[in-house]
Amino acid sequence: MAIASNRPISICLINQKGGCGKSSTCFHLAGTFAASGKQVLLVDVDPQGSISQAFFGSDAVERMTVWETVAALFDDGCNHIDPQQLIRDTHIDGISVLPANHHLAQFNNPSPEQGGVMQFALREFLEPLEAFDVVLFDCPPNLYQCSWNAMIAARFVLIPIPPEDFATQGIRAVHQAVASARVLNPSLRRLGHLITRSHARMIVHQTYEEKLRRLYGDLVLRSTIPELSGFKVALACRKPVQMQAPRSKAATRMRELVGEIMDRVENRSQHREAA
Ligand SMILES: Nc1ncnc2c1ncn2[C@@H]1O[C@H](COP(=O)(O)OP(=O)(O)OP(=O)(O)O)[C@@H](O)[C@H]1O
Ligand SMILES: [Mg+2]
Structure with missing residues (x-):
């Protein structure tokens, strides 16, 4: 794996709204970053394990023990965690996954700020890793311990929102959660x-x-990310759209998004964002 020169660009995709495209965006973003030569780590912090299933299939993911998933970081019984064992290579060059499954649900406490040292579990695990240029966190549809851990570990937050009534209702709560997380992670910025x-x-x-x-x-x-069958077809083929259909409209829109994300990362890194 290539060694990144600086800290990786780490982005968590959060929204308490279900089905807004967090996992799909994570999956295809990872492919687009990887296609541009970046080493990408996808951290699955959703007990639904959507990202893990996209790469390894639902049967294999269901059979994973606590010690083979991100849940090991939260489990007192799991000492001496070896990143080499927890992080898996995938069939896509440049993409690795820290998988999750149902075992994570027991740790997804709705009052994360009372979680003590558990709040820093992901950050402590990821901080020493130097092999990745980009780290993407796929969060569950709530703002509990898993999303909280991702916000404590990440540098940036991206909030996917479908332009509809129900989807736009919970935005204020997301902003409040980001503001609270910044108390523990002052370098967190909203992309x-x-x-x-x-x-x-x-x-x-x-x-x-x-x-x-x-x-x-x-x-x-x-x-913006349009609703396109290209995203669904690529996912069904277990390939990010950048690998499945690089000339498609879906792949083009993902490349535009990555370009804008990189501009914003640079901009946010240079200027202090208003709280
Ligand atoms: N831009 C898109 N074009 C077409 N289909 C999409 C798009 N974004 C998401 N989908 C589809 O919509 C469904 C929900 O998307 P996804 O699972 O990514 O949402 P989510 O926010 O991760 O959901 P959850 O909150 O349950 O984790 C999936 O079947 C996904 O393939
Ligand atoms: Mg999801």
């Missing part, structure tokens, strides 16, 4: 809101996108 699963021709989506841009200004990324 912004990413409009996902959008249908450009739907009036209601256009209206909500305008509303989000009016309310949050530059905090909403210019790039």
